[in-house]
Amino acid sequence: MATMSQTWSIFTAFTLLVMQLCAGKKSCSIWSSAGPVVQRGSSFTIYCTFNCKCKGSMYSDHPPTLQSHKELNSTTIYFNVVNITKNRTYSCKCNCSPALDPCGLDISAGYLPDPPKNISCICKLKNKESGVVSCTWNRGRDTYLSNNSMLWVRTVPGKHKEDGLHSNRTDRPSVSFSVSRSVQLISVWAQTGNRLGYAASSPINFTLSDIVMPSTPVLHQPNCFSRGCSMKVKQSVETQHLEIQYKTGEQTWTAYRDQGVQDLSISPLEPYRLYHFRARSKFSNGLWSEWSTSISSWTQEEAPVKELDVWYAEAASDFTSLRVYWKEANISISRGKIIEYKLRIYNPDSGSENVTNISGNARNYSVPFCANCDVTVWARNSKGISPPARVTTRYMEAKPPLGVRVKADNDNVTISWRMPETAALPTAYVLEWYPEGHKLEELKWIRLGRNDTQFVITGIKRFKCYVGAVYVYYSESSVNRTTFTGVATMESAPGAGPLVQEKPEGNKVKVTWMELPRDQRGGCIIKYTIYLKSNSGSLQPYSIPASERTYTIHDLSPGFYSLWMTASTAKGEGPAGQTVKFFIQQETQLSFLLLCGIISLIVLFLFCLCQSSTVKQRFWVLFQCIMLDVVPDPANSKWAKECTREKGKINLQLQLSNPSVTEDEREPVLVDVEELPKQNIDTSTPTNVSPQHIPQTDLSSEGSPATLLYPMTTYIKSFSQDSDSSNHTHTSEDTNTSADYISSHGPGIMSEEEQENEEFAEMLVFFPSHNIFIEPLAFGGKLTLDAVKINCSDSDHNSLVRCNLSENNF
Structure with a gap:
């Protein structure tokens, strides 16, 4: 067991060792027949030999692209490169066991160096x-x-x-x-x-x-005055030649050469200019040194040498002010920094003048309009003031420029004209132009000589409409002009339609609108079009000139309508604006019918009133008041005097009926007479007593006395029961008497006609204080009390008597 274990350990270690040895080993080797560096445009062969038995392949560039190689033998392949034009990379790959890394080669392509x-x-x-x-x-x-x-x-x-x-x-x-x-x-x-x-x-x-070559000279900061500058030059080695160059702004350099002096002065220069200086030096032979570092300095100011270019403009909607413009003078004219402008307004009619100091940054100023005023403008810097520049609104009649023509292209506008055919030659022309409707804000102008008849305006904004005028000057006060309108360098149809407001009035509608914004006009508006569409679908266009801002459409039938507007330039019609709707009502003539109805009611009312005899009498009284006829005073009549011979008594004679009276004589009129005694009161103010408050006290034929109800008076008023009219009687001159009535009826009984008279009198309270409806009335012919016969059955002054009153000369 121990032996087997040791054997396995040795085998494992050997395997790991083999794997470590094989790690990083290439699977092939690659080389070029021309080497790794080749000339551009050359041809050569790339070879690849594999270290293991496998089927290899060749690739080129990044990412690798498979190339169609050829086999040289069982382990080597090759690829022919033709006319190489750039650096390239080649690689070969083979599937070995164990796996090995591919091999590669970088080819550099270039040229042989040229001789320097x-x-x-x-x-x-x-x-x-x-x-x-x-x-x-x-x-x-x-x-x-x-x-x-x-x-x-x-x-x-x-x-x-x-x-x-x-x-x-x-x-x-x-x-x-x-x-x-x-x-x-x-x-x-x-x-x-x-x-x-x-x-x-x-x-x-x-x-x-x-x-x-000398070393580069060093310039010290110059010391400048208005027309020149002086400066010092430092060099490490003395040279024979020194050159100074100077310029202002974007101008080219101007050379100034000297014989190598250390201090030099450069002139002439222009006042109030920023000058740049640089220097270089040279020996008697050899090369010029490099230019020194550039230094800068301002020359000093001088007073302005020329008057300002001044123009003016009047506001189209406000003729109470005048705006004066001036151009900023160039540096050659101003000769310094303008610190302020001085403006004077002189009125030759009154001899008054007004002087104003304006900021140096201003380019225009509004002054009160004066038909005959002169406006003078000066510019001032630290060294002085410019000559005066004058404009005047007091012009004499002169011949205007002739044949003013305008030609526009995509960038510029050419204005040309002919000289006026006059004996006096023009002294100058002034051409002004500005965007339509913006004269005060963007006015531009140019002064031209007497022989100029053309000018090209640049800087015109595209899709903007310009207007202007050509002024011709014969003298300072003899000026005239010719205007031009509708100038545009490039146009298009308007970008929007006008916003409209409608106001129906009866069978017509009033349409108002505003100008389109400048960025939506597309150029010069030549017309507006109103489209009116009825409820039935019929469409009616109305063409209006571009100068109008209101239009009234007449004779519209009742119904609903739709309305919109468009604007047009020379390039076409723009889109429609918003649509508004309105309604035309039926013509009812309500006001006329109402007026006719009121008049008819008044006429009918008057007609009904005139059917009453009482009303006729009252209108006759009114007519008599207007005519101011003289009415006799009963108190001064012959009859009244005879009846009042005895103090406190009235002597009345009753005339009996006579069968022998002729038919021409009228029947006696029975009159109730009431005699009232005087009272110890102030009788200057008449006392009006309504007949309704009089007791029904009558006198019989036997003359029985009755109770005395009112003070006795010598003033007698009467109404004739059969008369159709009355006569106004003046109040007696006797201020100690008061007025009452002698009525043909009983004192306590009022007829229906009298009641109507009383009511009608109350209605007319707005008439004069002496009520004409209760004044004595006389009807018929010329009635005088001297011709009246009164027969009474009793003459007692303390009682009422019934009398027969007749008029002999009716």
Whole structure:
């Protein structure tokens, strides 16, 4: 058992040892007939020999690609590579037992190096004793292989010496070495090599005096005034030539040369410019040194030399203000930093002026509009003020530019015109342009000479509509212009439709809309179109000019309608905007019918009132009041005077009926007369007593007395029972009397007609204070109390009597 156990342990150890020995062993070996480095474009063969008996295969590149190899014998295969153009990797693989690693080979393809060329050398003197020679050369085309470059140097006179100097740079090889001032001549050649071979240039000889170069000079900070600058130059070795170059901004360098002096002054220069300076030096022979580091400095300011370019604009919707614009003057005109602008408004009509100081960053300013005002603008820097620039709104009539034409392409707009046919030649033209509707915000202009008749506008934004004008100046105040509209460099159909608002009014609808946003117009809008669709489906378009913002559609039938709008440019019609719906109601003429109904009711009411005789009488009273007829005063009549001869008594005569009265005479009118005694009260204010409060007290034919109810008066008022009209009687001049009635009825009995009269009088309370409905009335012809006969059965002043009253001249 122990022996068996030991044997098994030895076997296991041997197996592990074999496995360790076999680990990392290749299954094959691979090689090339041309070696691992070949020239590009060459052809060769790759061989693979396997270490075990198996069927092998060959692969190329990454990831491995199976190649169609050929068998050389039972253990070797090969593959022919034709015209190789790049670095490649080949590998072989075989399934061995135990498994072994595949074998592989990297092939590098490149070119033989070219002989170096363009060898150049310069000698920079560090001091008077020695210098440094730097040589560079061109190694030729890329070999796609690792190269090394070397420069061989031989110095003459002195000991013949050759040094091989390696270059650390592979793209532009260069080397540097030191030489003494005693060396006069050097001979150099370059060599380049790689794994394919080497190539060398021919030797080149250099005379040090021809390639000597001073060290780079150092410029000190310049000291500048408005027209020049002075500066110092420092050099390690004295030279015979010195060159200074200067420029401003993007300008080209301007050279200034001197004979190697240490202090120099450069002029003339422009005021308020940032100048850049650099310097180089040279011996009497040899090469110019390298340029020094550039330094910069500003020249000082001077007062502005020219007036500003000033223009103006009036707001289309607000003529109460004027906006003045000016362009920022270029540095050659401003000659300094503008710290402020000065603006003056002068009114020649009143002789007043207003001066305002404006920030130097401003480019426009709004001033109150004045039809005859002059506006003057100055610019000021630290050294002074510019000449005045004046604009005026006071223009005389002049001939405008003729034949203004506009031609637009995809980027620019060309404006051309003809000179006006006048005896006086123009002095200048001004061309202005701006996006439609944005004059104050984006106004641009250009001043042109008297002989200019064309200008190309650049910077026009695409799909934007521009308008403008050409102004012609004959003098400062003789100006006229010709406008142009609808200018666009590129157009498209609008991107949206207008937003509309509708307002139905009867059988019409009023449509209003706003302008499209600028980014949705696509160019210049030439028209709007309203589409109206009825409930029946019929569609009616209405074309409106682009300048309009409202439109009214008339004579619409009752019903539902839909409405939308579109905008159009020269390139086509845009999409529809939102659709609005509205309703047209049936024409009921409600107001007219209501008015007719009210008028009819009023006429019918008046007609019904006129059927009443009482109403007729009242309207006749109103007519008499308007006519202002003179009514006799009963108190001053002959009859009243005769009846009141005795104080406190009325003498009334009763006329008996006479059968012999003619037919022409009318029957006597029976009148109830009530005589009231005076009372010791103020009778200047009449006392109106309603007949309804009078007791039914009557006088019999025997003249029996009755009870006295009212004070006695000499003023008699009466109503004729048979009359159709009444007459207004003025109040007696006797202020000590009061008024009452003599009625043809009993004092306590009111007829139905009298009650109607009383009610109608209460309705007309808005008439004058002396109520015309209770004033004495007289009807018929010219009634006077002198012609009235009254016969009473009793003349007692303390009782009521029944009288016969007649009018002789009816």
